[in-house]
Amino acid sequence: STQKQFRITIPGHLVHPIAADLEESSRCSSLPTTWQFSNADLANSREYAWSELSPDTPDEFPSNLEALPTFPMIIAHIPYRNAAGKSAFVIENIPLQALASKKDASxxxxxxxxxxxxxLSDMRTHVGSHILLMLRSSSENDQGLEVMGSNPCGWCGRDSSVGGCWTRLVLDPKGKKQPRTESNCDYHYGGMRYSAAAAFSTSSPCTNMPLHCQICAKILRGExxxxxxxxxxxxxxxxxxSEEVAGQEISLPEVPLEFILSTFTSRKEETALGV
Ligand SMILES: [Zn+2]
Ligand SMILES: [Zn+2]
Ligand SMILES: [Zn+2]
Structure with a gap:
């Protein structure tokens, strides 16, 4: 019979070598030695491999998880089972956010x-017009002001203190692929094409996008x-x-021109969004 073949790709940093014990086999003379792995070695490797995914670091965990290979369901012997038939070599207590189902564009x-x-694919632009309206209008009689707060999530419009949303912009180190966005927000649109959405157009007028802060990068040595x-x-x-304690004056650092240009919202955009 023909064996089905699969090929998987695993990033090098997620591969963890584990040493086998060689055992003399008494049962089968054509295979004089067999490989054995101790339970403790397997459990330790599993824990180590899991910790390497940084499950407690919301900034890193989603991309690490995404990098893991997934196996087609037809591979019947995964997950591995122990002699009693129970799943073995599995991780329990996965953080909830890892299991949150992502919605698709429609x-x-x-x-x-x-x-x-x-x-879902229209929500960022819609929420963008709420945010711009809030920023530009006098704050009274504004709809949803409490929801949006002062640091609204660009996907769902809820203030960071309300929704607890975080979003991260990930650039391709080689600069060839589109930047990706990662987020724990329920309204995160992972399929968004960054370059198309970041530029103003009549069909996609909202340029509220995750950006990297050049000032932070300078202070935090490239982070x-x-x-x-x-x-x-x-x-x-x-x-x-920085707030001067005595004078009560707030001073901002010198803002690089790049920061001003990248965060500038055009009149055209405001008009298109009904502001
Ligand atoms: Zn709305
Ligand atoms: Zn959100
Ligand atoms: Zn910054």
């Missing part, structure tokens, strides 16, 4: 601010931190302002 979702339903474009002022004030 899923119908409801705006947290105004309650209107729309496709990239992400903020939402429309929240640039909040990021500057919360991360890069």
């Amino acid at each position: 899923s119908e979702i409801k705006c947290f601010i105004c309650g209107i339903s729309m496709k 990239q931190r992400t903020f939402w474009k429309y929240n640039a002022m909040y990021h500057m004030l919360s991360e890069h302002s």
Whole structure:
């Protein structure tokens, strides 16, 4: 019979060598030695491999998890089972966020601010107009002000203190592929094409995108931190302002021109979003 063949690709840093014990086999003379792995070695390797995925670090865990290979269901002997038939070599207590199902582009979702339903792929632009309106208008009689707060998530519009959403921009180290976004937000649209969405167009007018902060990168020796474009002022004030104790004056560091250009919202965009 023909054996089905599979090929999987695993990033090198996720491969963990484990040494086998060689055992003389008494049962089968054509295979004089067999390989054995002790239970403890397997358990230790499993724990180590899992910890290498940084399950407690929300910034790193999703991309690490994504890098893991998945096996087609037809491979019947995975997960491995022990002699009693119970699944062995499995990780229990996986953080909930890892299991949260991601919605696809056409899923119908409801705006947290105004309650209107729309496709997931349209929500970022819709939420963007709520945020711009809030930023530009006098704060009274604003719908959903409490929901949006001062640091609204660009996917769902909820303030970071309300929704607890984080989003991270991940660039291809070789600069060839599109930047990716990672987020724990329920309304995260992972299929968004970054370069198309970041540029203003009449069909996609909202340029509220996750950006890397060049000022953070300078202070943190190259570590990239992400903020939402429309929240640039909040990021500057919360991360890069210093309050003089005596004079009560808030001072901002010198803002690089690149920061100003990348966070500038055009009049055209505001008009298109109804601001
Ligand atoms: Zn809305
Ligand atoms: Zn969100
Ligand atoms: Zn910063």
